[in-house]
Amino acid sequence: MSLFNDYLALLVESGPDILDGLIVTLKLLIGSCLVGFLLSVPLAIARLSEHRGISRLASSYSAIFRGTPLLVQIFIFYYGLSQFEAVRNSPAWLLLNDSFYCGLLVLALNLTAYMAEDIRAGIMAVPAGEKEAGLAYGLTKFQSYRYIIIPRALSIATPVLGNEVICQLKATALVSTITVLDMTGVVRRLSAASYTTDALIIAGVIYALITLLISLIVRVAEHRNTRYLRR
C-alpha cells in the first residue's frame, strides 16, 4: 500500500507538470499526424505514378525515412543542419531552431513515409472494377481519385493507419532528447531529481492508456467505415 501512496503523492505533487508534458505530447501527436496524413496521400499517389522519375523519387523518400532510425533523423535535423551557415541564415532556421517545431517536422516527415506505404497498399487494394467504373462514367482522373479511389483506399487502410498513429505516439517520446519537455521529457527531469523511476512508470501507464484510447477510436472508425457491409 505504501508503494501506491508514493505514486499518489507524486501524482499530486507533480501532476500539473506531467499534465503540461502530456499536452505537449498530444500536440506533437496530433500535429504530426495531420501534417503526415496530408503529405502522405500525394506521396502515395506519386509512388503509383506512371512517370518513372516521380515514382522512383517517392519510393526513395519512403526508403530513406523508413530505413534509418528516427532518433538519427531528429539529430540530423536539430544538431546536424545547424552546422551550415546557409541554413542558419535562411528563414527555415526559425523552424529548425525551435526544438518543438523541429521535432514536429521530423516526426511528420517520418510518419509521411510510413503512412504513404499503407495508403499505397490501400489504393492497390481498391477493386479494379471500381476504378474502371469511375472512368467509364466520364470522371476525370482527379475526380476518380477524389471521390472513389482515395475514400475507398483510406477505409481499407484504416486499421493499419491506426497502428501507425499508435506507433507515432510512441515515437513522440524521442523528441525529449532534443530538450522538448513532452511527457517523457518532464518525467525524465522528475526522475532525475528524485533518484527514483516512479515518475517514469507513471508516464508509462499514461502512454498505455492513450494507446488503449486510440485503439478504441480506431475500432469505432473501422466500424463506421464498413457499415455498408453490414445488414
Add this chain to the structure above:
Amino acid sequence: MDILSSYLGQLLIGAAVTLQLAFTSLFFGLALGLLFAACKLSNHVYLRRPVEYFTNLLRGIPEFLIILICYFGLSNLINNHFDAAFEISPFAGGVFALSIVFAAYASEVFRGGFVAIPLGQIEAAKAFGLSRTQLFFYIQLPQAWRISLPSLGNMWQSLLKDTSLVSVVGLEDLLKKAGMAGQFSKQPFVFFMAVAVIYFLFLAISNPVFAYLEKQANRGYHQPRS
C-alpha cells in the same frame, strides 16, 4: 570527407557495439517471445492472463521510456533490495529493455504461428507416437517459424533501429560515437549522415538474409509465382 576518415575507426567500433546489442537482444527476445507465446497458449488462466496483460501493456509504452525505466529502475531495484551500490551497465539495461519489447511483439506473432498449424498434423504426430518434445521440435516449431518469419523480419528491422535509443543512456554505440565526433569536429551533420548511411546499409543487408531464410523455411511448399 577527410574528417570522416579520421574518425572512421571510432565509428566502426560503435557500429560493432550496435550490432552486438542488436544480436544479443534478438537472441533473448526470441527466447522470451517463445516463452511468452507458450504462456499465452497455456490452459492455465493464471499463466495466460498475466502474460497477456503484461505484453499488451509493454506494447503501449514507448520503447524509449522502457529503456529508461529498465536502465534506471533495475539498478534501483537491486540496490534497494540487496543494499549494494550496484550499477547496471547501459549495455545490459539496453539488452534487457529491447529483449522484453521484442518478446512482447514476438509472442503475439509466435502465438499466431502455433495456432495456424492444422490440428490434424498434431493429432497425426500423436498417433505416430511422438513424444511432446518431438512433437514440438519436429512438427510445431519449424512450421510456426515458417509462418512467423515475415513478421519477425519486420520486427528485426525495428529492433535494429531501436538500438540507437540506448545511446541516450550512455552506451557508446554508433550514434553516441558519431555525436562525440561531431562535437569535437564541429561537423555534426557529416557524422549523423554517416550513421544514417550505416544503419541504412545494415537494414539493406538484412533484407536478402530474411529472403533466404524464408526460402529455406518454405522449401517444402510449392512456391506461387508472383
